[in-house]
Amino acid sequence: MKVLVPVKRVIDYNVKARVKADQTGVDLANVKMSMNPFCEIAVEEAVRLKEKGAATEVVAVSVGPTQAQETLRTALAMGADRAILVQTDQDLEPLAVAKVLKAVIAEENPELVLMGKQAIDGDNNAVGQMLSALLDWPQATFASEVAIGGGKATVTREVDGGLQTIDVSLPAVVTADLRLNEPRYASLPNIMKAKKKPLDVKELGSLGVDTAPRLKVVKVTEPAKRQAGIKVETAADLVSNLKTAGVL
Amino acid sequence: MAVLVIADHDNATLKDNTHKVVTAAQAIGGDVDVLVAGSNTAAIAAEAAKIAGVRKVLTAESAELGQGLAEAMADLVVGLAGGYDHILTPATSQGKNFSPRIAAKLDVAQISDVTEVVSADTFTHPIYAGNAMETVQSGDAKKVLTVRPTAFKAAADGGSASVESVAAPAAPAKTKFVDQKIVKSARPELGGAKIVVSGGRAMGSAEEFQKVIEPLADKLGAAVGASRAAVDAGYAPNDYQVGQTGKVVAPELYVAIGISGAIQHLAGMKDSKVIVAINKDADAPIFQVADFGLVADYKAAVPELMSALTAAGK
Numbered sequence: 224m225k226v227l228v229p230v231k232r233v234i235d236y237n238v239k240a241r242v243k244a245d246q247t248g249v250d251l252a253n254v255k256m257s258m259n260p261f262c263e264i265a266v267e268e269a270v271r272l273k274e275k276g277a278a279t280e281v282v283a284v285s286v287g288p289t290q291a292q293e294t295l296r297t298a299l300a301m302g303a304d305r306a307i308l309v310q311t312d313q314d315l316e317p318l319a320v321a322k323v324l325k326a327v328i329a330e331e332n333p334e335l336v337l338m339g340k341q342a343i344d345g346d347n348n349a350v351g352q353m354l355s356a357l358l359d360w361p362q363a364t365f366a367s368e369v370a371i372g373g374g375k376a377t378v379t380r381e382v383d384g385g386l387q388t389i390d391v392s393l394p395a396v397v398t399a400d401l402r403l404n405e406p407r408y409a410s411l412p413n414i415m416k417a418k419k420k421p422l423d424v425k426e427l428g429s430l431g432v433d434t435a436p437r438l439k440v441v442k443v444t445e446p447a448k449r450q451a452g453i454k455v456e457t458a459a460d461l462v463s464n465l466k467t468a469g470v471l
Numbered sequence: 472m473a474v475l476v477i478a479d480h481d482n483a484t485l486k487d488n489t490h491k492v493v494t495a496a497q498a499i500g501g502d503v504d505v506l507v508a509g510s511n512t513a514a515i516a517a518e519a520a521k522i523a524g525v526r527k528v529l530t531a532e533s534a535e536l537g538q539g540l541a542e543a544m545a546d547l548v549v550g551l552a553g554g555y556d557h558i559l560t561p562a563t564s565q566g567k568n569f570s571p572r573i574a575a576k577l578d579v580a581q582i583s584d585v586t587e588v589v590s591a592d593t594f595t596h597p598i599y600a601g602n603a604m605e606t607v608q609s610g611d612a613k614k615v616l617t618v619r620p621t622a623f624k625a626a627a628d629g630g631s632a633s634v635e636s637v638a639a640p641a642a643p644a645k646t647k648f649v650d651q652k653i654v655k656s657a658r659p660e661l662g663g664a665k666i667v668v669s670g671g672r673a674m675g676s677a678e679e680f681q682k683v684i685e686p687l688a689d690k691l692g693a694a695v696g697a698s699r700a701a702v703d704a705g706y707a708p709n710d711y712q713v714g715q716t717g718k719v720v721a722p723e724l725y726v727a728i729g730i731s732g733a734i735q736h737l738a739g740m741k742d743s744k745v746i747v748a749i750n751k752d753a754d755a756p757i758f759q760v761a762d763f764g765l766v767a768d769y770k771a772a773v774p775e776l777m778s779a780l781t782a783a784g785k
């Protein structure tokens with residue numbers, strides 16, 4: 224079974240995003256960038272499937288700028304076999320990313336697409352669901368457990384109120400939630416080895432996909448700031464303050 | 472213009488999230504219909520019909536709709552989409568599962584987690600864990616949105632809409648429901664609770680979490696939440712997680728106990744009206760958003776708080 228893992232280069236999760244003064248977006252100049260944490264979880268799961276013998280090949284793919292090659296090298300160092308960069312400097316909307324991935328899938332024919340449930344920059348939580356809709360494949364989102372066998376994936380999903388288990392026939396799209404696994408750190412020898420693994424670069428234009436934006440960004444602003452509060456000395460002080468504030 | 476709101480329910484009762492999304496729909500303008508799709512819809516539809524300003528309630532019933540399978544929900548809604556300019560779904564884990572599928576089938580963008588309706592085609596939503604608010608204008612013929620319920624007031628009752636049933640789609644061929652473990656709690660639901668008490672990594676064990684957080688929540692009539700660290704460590708179930716990638720809450724009162732206040736946690740609770748933090752580290756970032764901070768070991772502070780609440784007649 225071939226597994227395709229879409230990975231995204233995003234602002235590092237430890238960095239607090241700052242809005243640009245001209246309200247056109249978020250300032251990403253000189254900001255530390257990393258692989259989206261949910262994509263790391265997806266790569267880890269794919270590599271574990273290969274280690275267990277359930278997968279034969281793991282292909283990482285990213286849609287983004289030249290620098291996204293670093294993100295793909297990280298996936299290779301974690302254990303992916305090869306990588307594809309669909310290169311573009313455009314900021315693609317989730318629907319466009321899904322269409323690009325669909326075009327890559329038409330060439331690669333994977334039986335499983337394992338990806339993050341959400342990118343921590345756009346926070347859209349949309350690409351996986353959109354991709355499965357475009358492919359007419361079944362979807363299993365927010366996975367906390369994945370088992371492959373008998374031409375299907377049995378996926379336990381994190382839902383409101385608890386957990387749901389579904390079977391999806393392969394090929395399918397599965398999106399990873401936080402509890403699926405704890406991604407490994409790439410070891411130094413594996414980072415070295417990753418430099419020699421194949422990384423194919425395609426120009427976005429060569430795929431013939433319509434990626435025109437559907438949305439126009441009117442402005443990006445800072446959220447409302449909270450007023451600084453006070454420190455109280457005792458639990459009794461706290462209760463009297465809460466009574467005054469009218470919330471008890 | 473017509474807006475379709477997809478109701479949030481558990482096949483038994485209608486959830487207040489629906490009323491909140493109806494308010495967002497009314498801000499867009501035009502006729503507002505509510506779709507109740509599930510395995511047992513009559514009582515829920517009757518509730519939805521009472522929401523003031525709703526034109527019509529549509530119901531569709533099948534086992535797969537009751538299980539919330541994304542393929543079934545998307546097929547149903549895409550079939551109804553011809554009559555609507557906007558399709559609004561509450562941004563619950565259920566809604567986030569099927570709404571992007573609808574958008575892709577209609578070949579339109581989805582705008583996720585909308586917190587403000589600027590006009591019928593322009594909406595604001597948080598990005599980057601709520602550290603930036605993005606306003607976008609959609610050029611698509613149909614607008615598919617998930618709406619963050621905590622950002623809107625619940626529409627009042629007082630209406631008497633008609634209820635009409637529509638055909639359910641065929642069962643999805645490639646997805647089968649196996650089972651689910653849903654925990655029924657007597658406490659208020661996290662998403663809509665007036666008070667939330669959350670515990671963090673400081674609890675150290677599931678037993679301690681239950682011993683410290685739950686009695687305080689019960690005393691306050693509160694829902695229980697947790698940080699990701701507490702959930703990952705198994706102190707609390709996964710659906711207690713408050714944050715960027717968990718549940719977003721905005722109660723009247725949020726009490727964070729032994730939680731440091733990471734960006735990802737703040738993203739889920741910083742719109743609460745009043746925030747209380749109990750943390751032994753005076754420099755913990757949670758104090759930067761707390762209205763009332765108590766620098767103390769929770770082991771002493773929570774029992775004292777329990778007694779102070781009792782003394783105050785709680």
Ligand SMILES: Cc1cc2nc3c(=O)[nH]c(=O)nc-3n(C[C@H](O)[C@H](O)[C@H](O)COP(=O)(O)OP(=O)(O)OC[C@H]3O[C@@H](n4cnc5c(N)ncnc54)[C@H](O)[C@@H]3O)c2cc1C
Pocket residue numbers: 228229230231247248249259261262284285286287314315316317320338339340341342343344345346347348349350351438439440607
């Ligand atoms: C300045 C700026 C302005 C922007 N303006 C807009 C805008 O107006 N509207 C808009 O929709 N977007 C805009 N974007 C892009 C947006 O932030 C998202 O990157 C994009 O919409 C994809 O959504 P997401 O990453 O939130 O997807 P999600 O659905 O949250 O991502 C889920 C998963 O999809 C996969 N994935 C996502 N993107 C890629 C990728 N590029 N390559 C490979 N896999 C991927 C990953 O597996 C990821 O875990 C802007 C970006 C910038 C920097």
Ligand SMILES: Cc1cc2nc3c(=O)[nH]c(=O)nc-3n(C[C@H](O)[C@H](O)[C@H](O)COP(=O)(O)OP(=O)(O)OC[C@H]3O[C@@H](n4cnc5c(N)ncnc54)[C@H](O)[C@@H]3O)c2cc1C
Pocket residue numbers: 236260261343670671672673697698699700701712713714715716717718728729730731732733734735736739749750751752755767768769770
């Ligand atoms: C992709 C991604 C998504 C994430 N999503 C979320 C999310 O949705 N929600 C979320 O919460 N986190 C999320 N996180 C995790 C987040 O970054 C933090 O790691 C997490 O919130 C920390 O939890 P905590 O505050 O309980 O633990 P810690 O940061 O370890 O804080 C524990 C606090 O307890 C205090 N303490 C210890 N002992 C005591 C005592 N006896 N009395 C009083 N105080 C005490 C300490 O001073 C400390 O401040 C995410 C991370 C990533 C990478």
